[in-house]
Amino acid sequence: MNIVQYVLRRIFLAIFVLLGVVAITFILSHSLGGDPVVAWLGRTAGSHPQLVEAYRIKYHLMDPLWVQFYYYITNLLQGNLGLSPSRGFMPVSMVIQETLPLTIQIASFAIVLTLVLGILLGVLSAKYHHKLTDRSIRSFYLAGISSPPFFIAILLLIVFTLWLHLFPNGSAADPSLAQPHPITWIPMLDSLIELNFPYFLSSVEHTILPSLALALGTFGVIVRVLRSSMLEVMHSNYIRTARAKGLDEQTVFFKHGLRNAMISVVTLASLVVTWMMTGTIFVENIFAYPGIGQYVFQALAAQDYPGILATTLVFALIIVLANLVADVLYAVVDPQIRLG
């Protein structure tokens, strides 16, 4: 199987998974409040009879289920995700357009932090395994992955914002600064393109604590997997060969050991992304950061069904894409997969 076939097969599977997710949200939308209109308009639907009537016609709710499913999918493809009662009946797609880029900001910072912490501590842990360094790293990451994200976030907020006054709290950047124009839709990048440095610095400042809270809960999975795969790799024959050639231990460890052990880290991509997306719901709420996680939290509190169903789809889409990227990367770094 060559790489193109492999990638095509992965894309086909990804589309299939997305269809499955859509089917699940479709089923849920028909079981929420007993009426799909409620799922499109929220619990307050009953107080807007003309809207309800319009929706019944628009979404063909009198037709058989499979016809409705067809219209459900066409609507999703056109970006019509319903109206969000928790945001004054604003279209959900617009809410997502506003909030998702902010979450991408903290999530990308968090992913970088997770990788740096995870790889660094994983390598240290493997190099000094069963020594004090290894044991203290193990306690540190165990505490991290075992703590609920809201606990880590509150701890960081109390220590760094309330006690030490090192970081600001609330919103994605200082609201008194001029907003950059949407070019890439990601404010941090836009401000950099427009050379709006005060806004850029402020948004970085507002990003550090939330992304640290996300990273502290996630880096442990990378340490755990990297450590054990590193220990396994270091016992393999090609490491013995490398040592027998007379290579120094440093080269053997990093060039031959780490490079091969890193392959197993790629498989963690979907796990890491899933944890991050889940974490944003709590972390953004605690830091009052107006991303998609905070939207989920508010939608849940207001029983905003369209918001919940749409964000479920967005989260699934992000995870499926992350998986796809990881699968392709995996094939690139490990020839056994693409040839095998």
Added chain:
Amino acid sequence: MAGAIIVFCFVGTSIAVYVSQLIGVRITPYNPLQENVGPVLGAPSLAHPFGTDILGRDVFSRIVYATPGDFAVGIVVIGCSFLVGAVIGSYAAFHGGLLDEALMRVTDIFFAIPALVLAMAIGLALGPGISNMTIALTIIWWPPYARLARGEALKIAHQNYIEAARLSGLGSLMVLFKHVIPNITITMLVYATLDVGTVILVYSGLSYLGLAVRPPLPDWGQMVSQYQDWMIAAPWLPLIPGLIIALGVIGFSLLGDGIRDALEVY
């Protein structure tokens, strides 16, 4: 070892609370629901080891009384997922074909949605409450078990004792229940022990979001979300229940690691 001790403490507390509720005795110094047993937002002291909340309720008693709920959810969700996963997974492995393919694709779909988000959506459909959350979590939790059972069953499918059982005329369901499932149980049990902590973690998230236990009844996650409003005046209030959740999760994680090392299944 440490893991076993922590889990033992939590399980012991759960049983003690459960029994005490059955026979109507109180095992904590104060009634967890009674207000004004101490000062408003009192700091931790000898009388109130974890302090008191805004209504003057004893936080220690509330945490103790919340223990059985969290553990019951963890054990029930894992138990049900284990059973469903073992039967479906090993059945699919032995019969292969369309069923096997279908199982793999269905589990793929479940893996694409974060457990907490799907539980949230299902929770909205079913309504909040501890039993509805248990149902929602079980719906989401069984696919990895089915995958694991399938993989393990495929490993032993061509062992001689399975062939022997077949040749001796046992029906395929009997082979499955008498020979296959017992033999894949150990590996799955290790995974399950490690997983109880994860369920408690996700459940505490649902509880934080207000989908599980209704106030005034206490629950760890819900206590964190209620007490975070006073994090300036009383920072220990949201931190202590959060720490207890982490401790429970660490306990199961260490216990699972210990069992795995002892059995050397991996």
